[in-house]
Amino acid sequence: MDIFGIPHQAFLGQLLLGLVNGAFYAMLSLGLAVIFGLLGIVNFAHGALYMLGAFAAWILFDQFGLNYWYALVLAPLIVGAIGVAIERLFLKHLYKLDPLYGLLLTFGLALILEGVFRELYGVSGQNYNVPEQLSGATDLGFMILPNYRAWVVLVSLVVCLGTWYLIERTRLGAYLRAGTENAPLVQTFGINVPLMVMLTYGAGAGLAGLAGVLAAPIIQVSPLMGSNLIIVVFAVVVIGGMGSILGSVLTGLGLGLIEGMTRVFYPEASSIVVFVIMVLVLMVRPAGLFGKEN
Amino acid sequence: MTHAKTLTRITYLVLLALLLTAPMLGLYPVFVMKLLCFALFACAFNLLLGFTGLLSFGHAAFFGSAAYVTGWFVKSQGWTPEMAIVAGGVSAGLIGLVVGLVAIRRQGIYFAMITLAIAQMIYFVCLQASFTGGEDGLQGVPRGDLFGLISLQSDTTLYYFVATVFVLSFLAIGRVVNSPFGQVLKMIRENEPRAVSLGYQVDRYKLVAFVLSAALAGVAGSLKTIVMGFATLTDVHWSMSGEVILMTLLGGVGTFFGPVFGSGIVISLQNLLADKVGSWVTVIIGVIFVLCVLTFRKGVVGELQAFRERRRRAAL
Numbered sequence: 104m105d106i107f108g109i110p111h112q113a114f115l116g117q118l119l120l121g122l123v124n125g126a127f128y129a130m131l132s133l134g135l136a137v138i139f140g141l142l143g144i145v146n147f148a149h150g151a152l153y154m155l156g157a158f159a160a161w162i163l164f165d166q167f168g169l170n171y172w173y174a175l176v177l178a179p180l181i182v183g184a185i186g187v188a189i190e191r192l193f194l195k196h197l198y199k200l201d202p203l204y205g206l207l208l209t210f211g212l213a214l215i216l217e218g219v220f221r222e223l224y225g226v227s228g229q230n231y232n233v234p235e236q237l238s239g240a241t242d243l244g245f246m247i248l249p250n251y252r253a254w255v256v257l258v259s260l261v262v263c264l265g266t267w268y269l270i271e272r273t274r275l276g277a278y279l280r281a282g283t284e285n286a287p288l289v290q291t292f293g294i295n296v297p298l299m300v301m302l303t304y305g306a307g308a309g310l311a312g313l314a315g316v317l318a319a320p321i322i323q324v325s326p327l328m329g330s331n332l333i334i335v336v337f338a339v340v341v342i343g344g345m346g347s348i349l350g351s352v353l354t355g356l357g358l359g360l361i362e363g364m365t366r367v368f369y370p371e372a373s374s375i376v377v378f379v380i381m382v383l384v385l386m387v388r389p390a391g392l393f394g395k396e397n
Numbered sequence: 398m399t400h401a402k403t404l405t406r407i408t409y410l411v412l413l414a415l416l417l418t419a420p421m422l423g424l425y426p427v428f429v430m431k432l433l434c435f436a437l438f439a440c441a442f443n444l445l446l447g448f449t450g451l452l453s454f455g456h457a458a459f460f461g462s463a464a465y466v467t468g469w470f471v472k473s474q475g476w477t478p479e480m481a482i483v484a485g486g487v488s489a490g491l492i493g494l495v496v497g498l499v500a501i502r503r504q505g506i507y508f509a510m511i512t513l514a515i516a517q518m519i520y521f522v523c524l525q526a527s528f529t530g531g532e533d534g535l536q537g538v539p540r541g542d543l544f545g546l547i548s549l550q551s552d553t554t555l556y557y558f559v560a561t562v563f564v565l566s567f568l569a570i571g572r573v574v575n576s577p578f579g580q581v582l583k584m585i586r587e588n589e590p591r592a593v594s595l596g597y598q599v600d601r602y603k604l605v606a607f608v609l610s611a612a613l614a615g616v617a618g619s620l621k622t623i624v625m626g627f628a629t630l631t632d633v634h635w636s637m638s639g640e641v642i643l644m645t646l647l648g649g650v651g652t653f654f655g656p657v658f659g660s661g662i663v664i665s666l667q668n669l670l671a672d673k674v675g676s677w678v679t680v681i682i683g684v685i686f687v688l689c690v691l692t693f694r695k696g697v698v699g700e701l702q703a704f705r706e707r708r709r710r711a712a713l
Contacts (some may be wrong), residue, residue, distance in 0.1 A: 145506050196691055202506050204690050205450050207646065210639055211686025218679035334635060338514040341507060371525060378518035382499050385511065389502040 114367055115246040121363015122356065123252050123321065126259035129355030131336045133263055134307040137270070141278020141303045144194060144205030148240045150333030151216040152308045156182045157324045158220060161231050170286040171234035171320070178316045179309040186308025191300045198300075199347040213330065219327035227321020255317050262313065263352045270348060279303065338381040344394020354392060401705070408654075416560055426552040427624065432664045433563045434621040439644040439656030440570055441613035446642075447651030448574050448584030449606040454509040455496070455516025456614050456641050461633025462519060463489040463615030468535035468628040469528050478541045478549060482562075482619040489615020490608050492519070497607035501600050504589075513635060520633045534629030538622055548625070559620055566613055571653060573609065582606055614641075637681075643682060645688050649696030658698055 131149060138146050146152075159181050160174035169177065189212065197205050237251045270276035281289045290296045315329075322328060343354030357378050363375055366373040384392060415422075415549050438460055445451050462487030470481040500511045523529045530536070540549040549555040573579050581602050584592045588707050592599050622628045631637065640663065648659025663682070670678050 139506075145510065193687065193691065200694075203509065204694065206452075206454075206506060206509055207642065208687055208690040210642075211683045211690065214459030214636075214639070215680050216682060216683075218676060221676050221679070330635075334513055335505065335519045337510040338517075341503075341510050341514065374517045374521045378514050381511070381514055385499050385502050 112246060117363045117367045118360060119246075119248070119252055119363075121360045121366070123255050123359070124358015124362060125356035126256050127314050127318060127332070127355075128336055128339045128359055130259050130310055131332070132339045132343065132351045132355050133266055133348060134310040134363070135336065136348065137279075137310075138304055138307040139345050141279060141286075141300055142190075142194065142198070142205070143202050144209065145202065145337075146304075146307065147206055147209040147333065148189070148212040148216065149209075149311050149336070150329030151213040151334065152182050152186065152311035152329070153315040153318070154220065154326060154329035155185065155216065156312030157231070157319040157328065158224075158315075158326075159312065160316045160319045161229050161324045165229075168274070171316075174316050174319075175205065175313070179313040182310030182312025182315070183305040187301055187305040189308070190304040195297075212334075216327050217330060224326060226325060226327060226336045228325035228328075231318040231319040231324050251320060255321070258317060259314070262310070263348075266310070267348045267384050269351070285378075291325075315332055324391070334346055335377050338377050340391075342377075342381050342384045342391055344391025347393040350393025401709070412654075416564070417424075420553050420556055424555045427665075428668060430552075430556055430559045430624045431557050432622070432661055434624060435619050435641075435644065435660040435664050436657040437563050437566050437620065438614055438617035438661045439641055439648070440567060441610050441617060442641045443645045443650065443652075443656045444613065445572055445606055446572065446645060447611040447655075448586065449578060449582045451501075451601060451603065451608075452509045452633070452642070453500075453512040454638050454642070455512035455519075456611075457633050457635060458496070458516035458519040459489040459493055459611040459614040459639035460621075460637060460641070461523065461628070461630075462492055462501070464622045464628035464632045465523060465529050465535060466619035467619035468538045468613075468622045471541055471623070472535060472538050472588035473528070476541075477545050477557075478543055478623050481541075482616060482623065485619030485622075486612045488614040489618065490612030493605070493608045493611020493615075496611070497604045497644070501603045501607065511636065516633070516638060517635060520630070520635070523633045524630060529628075532630065534631075535622075536598070536627050537600070538626045538628065540623055541628070548653060555624065562616070562620060565656075566616060574653075578602070578605075595712075605643075639686075640682070643686055643689070645696075646694075647685065647696055647698030649702075650694075652696065652698040652702065653697050655698035660694065662697075669697055 131153060135146055135149055138144060138149075140219055156178050159178035160171070163169040163174045163177060166173075193208055193212070194205065197208060212375055233251045239252050240247045240249045241253075242248075268276075270279055278289065278299060282294075282296055285289055285299075286296050318328070339358055340351065342358065343351045345351070358380065361380065362376055365376040372379075388394075417501065420426050438456070442453070442456050445453055446454075465484035466488045467478075467481040468483050470476040471478060476484070496512065496515050499515065500508055524531060531591075540555060542548050543554075543558060547554060549558060574582075581592065581597055583596075584597070585599055585602060589599060592602075616690060618632060621632070641660075644659035644663050645656045647662055648661065649655025663685075666681070667678055670681065675682070689696070695703055
């Protein structure tokens with residue numbers, strides 16, 4: 104069976120790959136949106152934190168013999184803790200300034216993190232094995248589904264929906280949304296806003312770390328894995344608009360799929376298709392698909 | 398003429414004298430030329446960030462694509478260097494026109510992200526296009542003969558050509574900033590809604606500033622190709638966009654001489670450290686970035702000006 108002249112196995116395979124990429128876009132743009140909402144900072148270091156997550160998993164295995172399942176819990180916590188430290192040491196001083204300074208500072212941090220890891224581990228990637236429980240593939244009849252890829256999509260969907268529930272449907276989320284609207288007012292109601300801000304950045308960093316652990320068995324764990332991804336994620340954020348959480352998740356997944364399809368039909372354009380879509384969306388809806396014009 | 402103005406004028410005369418005599422002072426001419434190319438790049442960038450208030454995170458796209466265009470015209474078409482530089486500047490300006498039309502639809506942080514994303518797209522195009530030489534880039538671009546007459550083979554001749562282009566571009570930027578047009582740009586930087594309410598078509602002014610800045614960044618990239626003899630993917634990479642931001646920030650955003658000073662520090666640092674510490678250079682650049690944002694956001698020249706201003710106030 105062929106789809107548009109492409110063997111359907113290849114087509115579905117690329118589509119799945121696109122969906123996996125989309126899952127990473129969704130998780131990272133979600134973290135960016137939450138951080139931007141409360142801190143007003145575009146976190147350029149997000150890609151570096153994602154890289155840290157993958158390296159944390161690799162080091163936990165390489166140095167301490169802890170397997171994937173430990174890493175899945177520990178690495179996001181480690182990266183989250185680093186995020187908290189970054190917020191306390193650096194970002195805290197920038198809240199009264201133009202948001203552009205936040206972008207520049209986190210850009211500097213990303214350079215530092217990347218440079219240190221490049222010096223320690225070189226540019227070539229490290230291999231991280233797929234955990235044995237998730238290795239192999241399932242024959243669905245119409246396609247062969249690699250188990251680990253399905254797992255990545257599943258986990259990221261659960262995480263994204265969980266984050267959505269936490270922010271939109273719980274009391275803590277209500278504080279967070281109120282803080283986004285008007286932080287000083289929330290503070291007068293007796294809520295510890297600086298603590299909330301710190302934990303939000305930590306949680307966003309942890310989310311990036313989790314994405315890193317999930318990515319580790321699929322791609323080579325390398326110091327540069329984050330910086331190329333983060334620019335695409337910026338484009339995803341511009342396309343979706345940072346207004347809505349479900350919006351950024353949907354945009355992320357959708358763009359991953361479109362990228363996958365481009366890889367089937369016109370591979371040369373697959374690395375730029377997201378940027379082209381960004382330009383088109385900006386022409387029609389400058390605020391992004393789910394954004395609000397302010 | 399006030400005291401401050403005299404001081405500025407004397408400073409500039411001293412610097413001009415230094416520029417003209419640099420080869421005689423035993424400074425390595427290729428190093429100074431490279432420095433001038435990046436200084437021009439930073440000045441072009443500052444026209445946008447410092448005097449219009451727009452942070453572009455994609456200026457490497459203009460610098461780098463002009464570097465390629467110039468390299469291609471000189472190497473494959475046998476154009477003379479000055480024509481190839483003009484071609485580089487014009488093409489960077491045209492790319493800037495297209496990018497600007499898209500990017501000025503959003504402001505602030507989004508503007509930065511959009512320019513970064515489009516620049517990354519241009520990076521991928523340069524990676525895959527046939528005339529850029531892919532991963533290798535364009536190597537061995539000859540310096541050629543200026544106007545088809547004067548050979549630029551000698552470092553000294555090339556130096557004075559580069560210095561002339563730099564000084565003329567620097568003066569042109571000064572002219573733009575101090576013109577009525579430049580005043581409107583400053584108003585947009587300070588208070589955009591007010592500019593709109595006064596009836597200025599803000600987007601048009603922003604676009605013209607963007608195109609001017611892109612074209613000048615292109616001239617800088619073109620000069621770099623002629624001086625160094627190559628154009629590579631490094632020139633279009635996002636880290637180059639970051640570097641020019643650092644140069645401007647370090648020297649002083651919105652000051653005339655700041656970007657020159659900042660690029661001097663960054664390029665010298667890279668030159669000094671490259672052999673000794675390898676890839677720690679990236680880390681050091683990152684640390685400077687962080688320190689700059691946290692402690693002296695006005696940059697070296699900006700802080701000096703502020704210090705002079707405080708002294709003057711205290712004296713009154």
